[in-house]
Amino acid sequence: MTATDNGTSADAYAAERDTTEGRVYTVTGGDWDELVASVDPVSEERLIVNLGPQHPSTHGVLRLVCELEGETVRSVRPIVGYLHTGIEKNLEYRNWTQGTTFVTRADYLAPIFNETAYCLAVEKLLGIEVPRRADVIRVIMMELNRISSHLVALATTGMELGALSMMIYGFRDREKILDIFEAVCGLRMNMAYVRPGGLAQDLPRDGVAMIREFVDYMPQGLDDYEGLLTGNAIWQERTQGVGYLDVSGCLALGVTGPVLRSAGLPWDLRKTMPYCGYEEYDFEVPVHNGADAWARYVVRLEEIRQSLRIIDQGLDKLEPGPVMVEDKKIAWPAQLALGADGMGNSLNHIRHIMSQSMEALIHHFKLVTEGFRVPAGQVYTAIEAPRGELGIHAVSDGGTRPFRVHMREPSFINLQSIPALAEGGLLADVIAGGASLDPVMGGCDR
Amino acid sequence: MTSDPTGTGSAAPDDVQPVGIQRPKGLFGVADTGDTSGFGGLVQAQPTAGDLVSTPEPLGGYFDEVVAALRESLGDDITRACVVDRGELTIHIAPDRVADVCKTMRDDESLRFELCNSVSGVDYPDQRNRLHVVYHLTSMTYRRRVRLETAVGLEHPVVQSATAIYPTADWQEREAYDMFGVVFEGHPHLTRILMPDDWEGFPQRKDYPLGGIAVEYKGAHIPPPDERRAYK
Secondary structure (H helix, E strand, O other), X not given: OOOOOOOXXXXXXXXXXXXXXXXXXXXXXXXXXXHHHOOOOOOOOEEXXXXXXXXXXXXXXXXXXXXEEOOEEEEEEEEOXXXXXXXXXXXXXXXXXXXXXXXXXXXXXXHXXXXXXXXXXXXXXXXXXXXXXXXXXXXXXXXXXXXXXXXXXXXXXXXXXXXXXXXXXXXXHHHHHHHHHHHHHOOOOOOOOEEOOEEOOOOOOOHHHHXXXXXXXXXXXXXXXHHHHOOOHHHHHHHOOOOOXXXXXXXXXXXXXXXXXXXXXXXXXXXXXXXXXXXXXXXXXXXXXXXXXXXXXXXXXXXXXXXXXXXXXXXXHOOOOXXXXXXXXXXXXXXXXXXXXXXXXXXXXXXXXXXXOHHHHHHHHHHHHOOOOOXXXXXXXXXXXXXXXXXXXXXXXXXXXXXXXXXXXXXXXXHOOHHHHHOOOEHHHHHHHHHHHOOOHHHHHO | OOOOOOOOOOOOOOOOOOOOOOOOOOOOOOOOOOOOOOHHHHOOOOOOOOOOOOOOOOOOOOHHHHHHHHHHHHOHHHOXXXXXXXXXXXXXXXXXXXXXXXXXXXXXXXXXXXXEEEEEEEEOOOOOOOEEEEEEEEEOOOOEEEEEEEEEOOOOOEEEOOOOOXXXXXXXXXXXXXXXXXXXXXXXXXXXXXXXXXXXOOOOOOOOOOOOOEOOOOOOEOOOHHHHOOOO
């Protein structure tokens, strides 16, 4: 980009301009050496480089301000908040059931986890237990979602480090999971499928067969990725010893999930503080001692294999039964049904409330418009999301709407560790280290 | 008002009452609860405004052990109240003892709460000390969880920072400051984190409306939800 200097007005997009902080260069491609050569090395040995917030390698709208000495990063300051949408505030203005449609939009790569964590909190406040079938389907859906999220992590890390084929393969296989989600709940992302008290609807008739087909297909895909990356010298060079963060660093900074397990601590809430019946499933918690980007790659890949095991066992555990609590004062009154014009309210239900039962209509109306009351109190529930511990701190004042919901988002917490990962390393390793944290800015900024 | 309504008050004067609190209102211009049956009106309790009542001891499970260990190292008056609800322990502490308590919780051999999971704010507009800060701690050694809670009033919303003990509290305390205006004493750089640096007000306080805030886009104005559509 060249400067168009016509007149005296300052052009914010000029190639270079003087500011009170020093000379500012705008770089949008081009040759880095040429640019650096134009900087006087004696008077300006430290270069401050702004990365993002709109940069393809920062995993969404993350901004990193790096202070460089040559190619060595002296300091990194992550700046977040560009995707803040006020989800927590909005929740306070909708009823408890509508809350799932908000929280699902936080970490958009792991919507089922957001919904499940939130619903577990509401259910704990209500003091109810969901039917067994709902628990099993939640586990199956969560593990499918974990795979799809880890696939994106592999794909985007691959892309950022130049392994473009990995990006294509990762998104290709994620598509198969999104197809399952679409068949199960009508949506590929942000499904609001998990509801307080159970699920929005049961699996479709061919759901189990679809999931089985995927479970049979996926191991071959994983072998392909390993063939593509594990022995790849460039991949090894770019990840091994990069973005080092040991256990004490992780605990001090609150980092959980694959990053903590890549440092050698087998802390997985599915094992250590089980929920949704995870104690009944036979699976391993993969750990690694590398504490670097490579270790995180290995751990994520192995977690996908373990998730497949859990899904396989979950499908065996599926028994016919309800997927929503019996209590009609909590269960969403209308059930969805597939009509000639697509998914919608069950026609039988519409017939019932519109022409058979006045009481059913009143009940439907009250529950849908006003919602149910949740006894006052506060709870904290945490689940093992793909990026670490996803906690929900929910407070009720006894009303039909949340008084306060706070999401303890692993992306938000983990991003704090970027300076610890990257300072002292090379600029290129900021990208590899950041990608190994797998942050999702929708979750981080909420 | 002669007594402290929350039981969590500090030395703040009694006549300070939060003013200008707007109750959140529903859609469609509903001014009250939105209850159309009349039965909803029978419930008058305000659970978030009442006195803070400790659960009578023994608290059960590991809770007694945790509270006893904490009291042993920091004195009996360190806990203002210990509440057990839905199988979770909440220890209410003074805002100027947060760092001491966190340090003991982390380092005491019988406590060992290595991980600070979450720091969040809650605004209870009916209480004098309306801004609460809630810390969730996890002991990986003993597989225990505990919640610390402290409360401050608007006139002096200062809480001790836990960043020196739990560096992970850094961004979370910034978020609590950003959203609730709680000032964390001893935080290395307490600035806004999610909202723009020059934002005015603290968006997650209960008297801060949803919508109705001037936006810098072609003079657009988004009205608060209770004014958006009114079927009257």
